[in-house]
Amino acid sequence: MKIKVGDIILGLFIILAVVIMIIPMSTGMLDLLITLNIALALIILFNALFAQEALSMSTFPTILLFITIYRLALNFSSTRAILSSGEAGDVIATFGSFVGGGDIVVGIVMFIILVIVQFMVITKGAERVAEVSARFTLDAMPGKQMAIDADLNSGLIDEMQARERRQKIQDEASFYGSMDGASKFVKGDAIAGLLITVINIAGGLIIGVTRLNLPIEEAMTTYTILTIGDGLVSQIPALLISLSTGILVTKVSKEVDLSDQLSSQLFSLPKVLFLTGGVLVFLGLFTPLPTLIVSGTGVLVIVAAWKIQNTLQIQAVEHEISTEDIEAEEIRRPENVVSLLHVDPIELEFGYGIIPLADANQGGDLLDRVVMIRRQIAIELGAVVPIIRLRDNIQLNPNQYIVKVKGVKVAEGEILFDHYMAMNPGFVEEEMDGIETVEPAFNLPAIWITETQRERAETLGYTVVDPPSIIATHLTEVIKKHLDELTTRQDVQTLINNVKESHPTLVDELVPKLLSVGEVQKVLMNLLNEGITIRDLVTIFESLADNAVTSRDTDILTEYARQSLKRAISSSFLNENDSNSVITLDPSLEQMIMDSVKQTEQGTYLALDPEITAKVYESVEQEINKLISIGRSPILLTSPIVRIYFRRLTEEQFPDLIILSYNELDSQAEIQSVGMVSVS
Template sequence: MKKTDLAVGLYLLAAIMFLIVPIPSLLLDIMLAMNIAIALIVLFNSLFSREVLNMASFPTILLFTTIFRVSLNVSSTKLIITTGEPGNVVETFGNFVGAGDPIVGIIVFIILLLVQFLVINKGSERVAEVTARFTLDAMPGKQMAIDADLNTGAITDAQARERREKIQEESTFFGSMDGATKYVKGDAIAGLIITLINFAGGMAMGVLRQGMGMAEAFEKFSILTIGDGLVSQIPALLISLSTGILVTKVSKDTDTGDLLLKQLFSIPKVMYMVGGSLIFLGIATPLNDLVFCAYGVVFIICGRAIASKMEVEAIEEMATMEESSGDEIRKPENVVSLLQVDPIELEFGYGIIPLADFNQGGDLLDRVVLIRRQVALELGCVVPIIRLRDNIQLNPNQYVIKIKGVPVSEGEILFDHYMAMNPGYVEEEITGIPTFEPSFHLPAIWITESQRERAESVGYTVVDPPSIIATHLTEIIRGHIHELLTRQDVQNLINNVQEANGTLITELVPKLLGVGEIQKVLQNLLKEGISIRDLITIFETLADYASTTRDTDVLTEYVRQSLKRAISNKYFPVSETTSVVTLDPKIEQEIMGSVKQTEQGAYLALDPEKTKGIMQSVEEEVQKLENIGKSPIVITSPIVRMYFKKLTQDYFKDLIVISYNEIESNVELQSVGMVTV
C-alpha cells in the first residue's frame, strides 16, 4: 500500500472513529489544529491555482473535510456535555474570540454564520450551477473546433485526444461542483443545529447532573458552545471561501492519494504561508503554542523541501531544454520549415467552423477539392494544396483568403442566412440585410431560410454560405494562378508531356528554352485566363519560334495565335454576334513608335498626356459594352496587342484584349465603338 493511500485512509478512518469513540481533550486540540491547517491549505491552493483542473479533486476534498469537521464537532459536543472540559482550543476560541463575554461570542458567531450561509455559500452555489450549465452547453462548440483543427492538419490525433479529455474533465468537474456546494450549505446548517444542541445539553447537564445554578451553567456552557461553534465554523468558512474562489476562476486518471497530495502539497509559498500563520496563532494567542508552532515549523520545512526539489527539477529541465534546443537549431530542416509559406490559405472565424466540420454537416473541405479539380480542367494547371484554418483574431463570420501568406481578399457571411442577388430584371423587393457579394462586389441581400423559396420564385439568385466562400475562393485562385505556377510545377508538366512526346521535349528543353522561360510564357497565358491544358500545341509553337527569339512576351503572342480556336471558343460564341471595340490605327502606330527595345525586353515610352487620353477613350467605349450587358473586349492588330494590354492592365483589370490573329474565321463580330484620341 502506498503511503499516500494510507494517509488518506487514516484521515477518513479517524473521522469515522471520532463519531463513535470518545477522545481526550488533548487529542481533540491536535485534531482541531490539524483541521484549521487543512482548511488553510485548501484555501491557498484554490487561490494560487492557475486553472480549475489543478484542483480537480476539490469535490472529493470538500466531502472529506466536511465529514472530518463534523466528527470533531461531535467529539467536542461529547466533552462539553459529559465533562465540561473540551480542551484548550475550544475554550480559547470561546474566551479569546468572544472576549470572555457570552453575548459578544454569540454575536460574533451569528455574524460568522450569516456571512458564510447567506453570502459565500449562496453565491458559490449559484455560480457553480451557472458554470456547470454553460460548460455543458459549450461542449459541442469546443468539440467542433477540435475536429476542425484536426481536419485541417493544425493538430495531431494525440493533441486532439488530449483536448477532448480536458473538455470532458472540465464538464465532469463543474457538474460535480454543482452538487458539492450542497455539502457546504448543509454543513453550515448542521453547525447551527449542533451549536444549539451543545448549549441546551450543556445547560441541562450542568443544572441537573453537576448541581450548577442557572447563571453559572449559562456562563460556562455558553462560552464553551460559542468556542466549539467558532472552532468548527471558521475552517468551514475557509472551505466555503475556497469553493467560491474555485468556481469563479476537472478529474485525472490517477490514485486519489497521489492526486490529493500532489495538488495540495506542490506550491512552496503555500506551505510557508500556512506555517507562518500557525506559528503566529501559537505565539500571539493563548492557543497551545507547542502544537501550533510545531505544525508551523513542519509546514515551513515541507515548503523548503518542495522548493529545493522544484529548483533541482527546474535546473535539470532547463539543461535538457538547452540541449534539445541546441540539437533543434543544428537541424537545418527545422530552419527550413520556419521559412515555408502556404501558397493558398483560407482563414475563418469560429462562426464559420461548422461549414468546414464534416461531423456538423459542413462540406467546405469537399468543395475545396472540387475547386482544385475545376481549375485544373479549366486552366490546365494544378492548384497547390489549400490550407484551411480557423483564426480567433477574425470576426466570428469573417474569412480571409491569403496568397503566399499575404491577404488578398476577405468576406463576411451570416451562417444561418442565404444571399439573394437580383439578376437585374426582378422588380419585386424582399426584406433582408443589405450586403455585397464578395467575389464580384454585386449588391445583394441576406435572407433567412423561410424567405428562400419566395425569393427564388420571384427570380432572385439565392446562394448558400458555403457556395459564397467557394465561389470567392475560385475567383481569387483564377486571378492569381499565374503567381502560384512554380518552376517545379512546370517541370512536372514537362515530365507528363515527355512520356508520350519525348521528341518534342528533347528538342525544346533545354536546347531552345529553359524551364524558367517556359514558366514565363505559361504565366503570361494564365494571367489573361488562357488555359494551358493543350501543352503539346504550346510546346510545339515554342519549339517553332524559340530559334528566332527568346523574348517570352513575343513567344506568348505566337502561342496565343496557335490557341486561337480555344480563345475564340472562350470569348466568341459561334451562334451569336459578339459586340467589341476596335483600336484606332493611328493609336496603334503611336504605340508601336513608342516601343523601346532593351536587352531585358521591350517597354512603352508613351507620353503621359497621350496615355491619359487613350485611357479616357477606353473607359468610354468599355462603358458602352457594359451598358448593353457585354464583356469588355478590345480587338487590335497582332503586333500591338501585348503592348496595349500592358498599357491598360493597371487601369482596367477585366479588360480583354485580343488580336485579329487569335479569332477564328467563322466568328461574327460587331464593332460598337473605336478607341481613339
Template structure:
C-alpha cells in the same frame, strides 16, 4: 543470363519443395522427428513475432507465411500417416506425444486431443475468421476518410509531402494486408478440419492394418494405433494451435508504438483504485464465504499493497512530469531561435479569426479543409496547373469573423463572414426583398445580405442565391488562386509537368528542352497563358507549337501568341458558346496601325511606346464601348488582329482588369460574332 540466388530465397524454396516431396516420397522416422521439432520451432517463432510486433505491418507477409506453414504441416501429416500405417512406428516424437500427453491413459489422451481440436476449431479459428472479415471491411470503408484526413493534414502544414506519401503507402499496405488476412484465415480453419479427418483415417486405417497385416488382436491394434494416432494428431495440432493463436493476436492487434506485453500489463494494472477495490473484494470473500481464505485473503492484501504503491508512484511521476515540462519550456526559451525556418514563405495562406475555427475543425463538423482539397482539384482540371499546398492558420490578431488570403506571405484579399448566417444575393429578378444585414460578396464585390437559418428557405423560394459561410470562403479563395495562378507556377512545377508527359512524348521533349528553350522560358509562356485564364492542360499541343517556332524567335511573348492560336478551339469554347451569336467590340484599323507603329524592339523584348494623351483617348473610347457590353450583360471581349492583340492587352489591362482581348486567329471558323461597337480615338 546469370541468376543469383540469395540464401533466404534458397531456404524458402527448399521449405516449399520439401513440403511437396512429403506427399510423394516416404521419409525415415528419425527425419520425421527432426522435421516435427522444426515445425514446432517455426510455430513458436511465428507466435512470438506476432506477440511482440508493434503493428500489424511489421508482419505484412503473414498471409503468405500462413499458407507456407499450413502446406508444410499437412505434408508432415501425410508422411507420419504413411509410417503409422506401413510400419506402425512414426518415430519417438509421435510416440512421446501419444504417451506423455495422455499420461499413459488412452481415454485421457483422446479427451485432451478432442479438447485441443475444439479450442482451435471453434474458439480461436472462428473468432479470428470473424475478426479478420470485419476488420477487412471496416478498413476498406474507412480508407476514403483516412485519405481525406491525410490531405487535410497536408493542407494545414501538419505533415510534409514526404510524410503524406508515407502515410498513403502505409494505408494501402494495411488495406491489402487485412484483405489478404480475410482469406488467409480460411487456411487455418481448413488445416484444423484436415487434421481431424487425418486423425480419424489414421485410427481406423491403423487398426485394420494391425489386424490384417501384423496379426494383432483388436485390443492390441486399438492400444498401439490409438497412441500413435493421438501422438501424430497432437504433434501436428499443437503447432497448428500456435499458428492459430498468432493469427488471432495479429488480427486483433491495435496499432501501437509499444509492445503488446507492455500494453496489456499497463492497461490492466495502471489504475490504483481498481486494484485496491478488487483486493478488498477478495479479502471480504475470503473472510465471509466458505472459499479458502488462505488463498483469497493473501491475494487480496497483495493487490491492495500494489494499488497503494501504484498510487504513490503515480503522484511522484506527476510531479516529476510537471517539473520536466517547466524545465523544457525554460530550455525552449533559452534556446537560440532558428531563423532559417522564418525565411520560408508559403505560396498560399488562408488565415482566419477564432470565430471561423469551427468551419475548419473536422471534430466540430467543419468541412473547410475538404473544400480546400476540392479547390486544388478543380483548378487542376480547369487550368491544368497544380496549386501549391494551401496553408490554413488561425490568427488571434484578426477579428473573430475575419479571414485574409496571402500570396507568398503578402495579403492580397480579405473578407468577413457571420457564423451561423447565410449570404443571400439578388440575381436581378427578385421582386420581393427580405430583410437582413447588408454586406458585399467578397469574391466579386456584389451587394448581398446576411440572413439567418430560419430565413433561408423563404429567400430561396423568392429567387435569392443563398450560400453558406464555407462556400463563401472557398469561392473567394478559388477566385484569388485563379487571379494569381500564373505567379504561383514555379520552374519546379514546369519541370514536373514536363516529366509527366515525357514518357509518351520523348521525342518532343528531347527536341524542345533544352535545345530550343530552357525551363525558365517555357515557364514564362505558361505563365502568360494562365494570366489570361487559358488552360495549359494540353501541354503536348503547347510544346509542339513552341518547338515549331522557337527556332525563329525566343521572345516568350511572341511564342505565347503562337501557342494561343494553336489553342483556338479551347479559347473559342471558353468565350464563344456554340449555336449562339457573341457580342464583341472591335478595334479601329487605324488604332491598330498606330499601336504597331509605337512598338519598340530591344534585346530584352518589345514594348509599347505610345503618347500618354493618345493612350488616354484610346482607353476612354475602349471604356465607353465596353460599357455597351456590360449593359447587355455580356463579357468585355475585344477582337483585334493577331499582331496587335498582345500590345493592346498590355495597354488595356491596367485600365480594365477584366478585359478579354482575342485575335481573329484565335476564333474558330464556325463562331458567330456580332460587333456592337468599335474602339476609335
C-alpha cells in the same frame, strides 16, 4: 532473370511436403521434421507476438497455408509409419507416454481437451475476429480515403505521404481479406487432426489384432499411445499457429510493443491493484480459503501497487522537469526560427464562427469544396493549384475570412451564418427584405436572407447561394486571378514530365535545347495571367518549338502560343451562337504605339507620352461603359503586333478588359464593332 536463394528454399519447402507424403520416412528423419515443425510454429508465434502492427506480417496468410500443408504431410507420413510398423520415432512416442503419464484414458482425455481448446476457443475466435476485421476494414476504406484527401488539401501531409497512406489502406484491406479466408485453413486443420486421430486408433487396433496377432488390450495400448503422441505433436504446433492468428488479427496499437501495451493498460492504475489486494486479503482472512496462499497473494499485490505508485510519481516529476528543459533549450536554440520561414502559397483563414462550415463532424463541407476547387481549376485552366491551407484565426471577426497568397492578404469577405445570399440577376422586379451586402467574388449587389425566405426568393428568380458556396466561389476567383504567380518552376517541370510520357520527341526538342524550364514558365504565366487555359500543353509546346528558333523573347513566344490556341480563346471569351460586340483601336493610335516601342538588352518597353496615355485611358473607359451598358463583356480587338503593348499599357487601369488580336479569333466567330478607342 536471376534466381535468388530464397526462391530456391521456398520451392524446396513446398516440394518437401509432397515428398513426405509419397516417400516413407525413417523414424530419425521423422523426428527431425516434427522438431522442425515445432520450431517453425514457435518462430511464427513470437513474430506475431512482437509485431507492432498486423501489416508487419503481411505474408501471414501465405505462411499459414504453407505451414498447414507441411503439417498435414507430416500427419500423413506419421500415420503411415504407425499403421505399417507400429513405430513413429522417439518424439511421437515420448509425447504419447509423457503427456498421458502412462495412462491411456488420461492421455485420451488430455488430447480431447487440447483439441476442444484449439477448435472451440482459439480457432473459432480468431476466425470470427478475422471475418469482422475484414468487413470493417473494407467498409472504412472510403472514409479513410476522404480523410487522406482532406489532410492533403489542408496541407497536413504532402503528395508522397498521401500516396503512402493510400497504399497502406489497400494493403490492410488485402491483408484482412486474405486472413478471413486463411483462417479457414486453421479451422480445417483442427478438424482434420481430430479425424486422423480417430482413424489411427481404429486402424491400429484392426492391424494389431488381425495382422500382428496382438491381444486387443496390448494393441489398444500400443497404437493409442502412438496415436495420441502423433496427435499431440501435430496439434500443439497447430495450437501455436492458431494462437498466432488470434494475436495478429486482434492487434490494435501500431506505436508500442504488445508487452508495453499490456503492462501499461493492466498495471498503470495503482488504485486498481490496491483494491484487488484488499479483496484477496479479506477472502483469505474471513473465508475458508487457504489463508496463507490467498492473503499472501493479496499482500504481494498491495506491495506491487505501492511500488508502482512511487515509480509513477517519480516519472511524472522527471517528465515535468524534462519538458521544461526541452522547452527552454528550444527557445535558446537559434534554429527554432527556421520552421517559421515557410510561406504557404495559398491560405484561407477564418473566424471561429465559420469553423462549423469547415468541420466535417459538424456537417460542414467547406473542406470538400476546397478539394473540388483544385480539380475544377485543373480541368478549366490546366494548371496545378498548390495545397490550400485552411486555418482558424481568433484575431478575425467571428464570420470574417481572408485569403492570403504567399503570406500576404489579397482578399477578404464576411458571411452571416445560417443566412443565404440572394442576388438579382437583373430581370427580377419584386424586391425582398434582407440585409444589404456585396457579393465578394464579383462585387455584385446582394442581400442576406433567412432560411424561411429562401424558397420565395428562388421562386421569384433570385440567385440564392449558401455561405460555403460564397467562400468557395470567392476563393476560386482569387486563385484564378493569382494563378500565374502561383505557378512555380517545379509545377512547370511536373507538367513537362506529364507531356513527355506521351510526346517525348516534342519535349526533348523543346526543353532544354531551345528553352529552359524558366522560359517555358514565363510563357505559361503570361497565358494564365490573362485567363487563357494551358490544358492543351501539346499545342503550346508545338508553337514554342516552332518559333523559339527565331526568338527567345517570352512575350513574343506568348503571342505565338495564343494564336495557336485561337479556338480555345474564342470559345472562352466569345459567344458562338450570337454576334459579339467589341471595341477596336484607331489605326493611327496603333501606329503611335508601335513608334513608341523601345528595344533594350533587357527587352522591350512602351515609352508613350503621358498626355497621350491619359487620353487613351479616357477613351477606353468610355468605350468599356458602352459595352457594359448593353450587358456585354468588355472586349477589345487589336492587330497582333500591338496587342501585347496595349495590354501592358492598360492592365493596371482596366484589369477586367479582355484584349484579343485578330489572329486569335476563330473563323466562325461573328464580330461587331460598337466603338473605337482613339486619342484624336
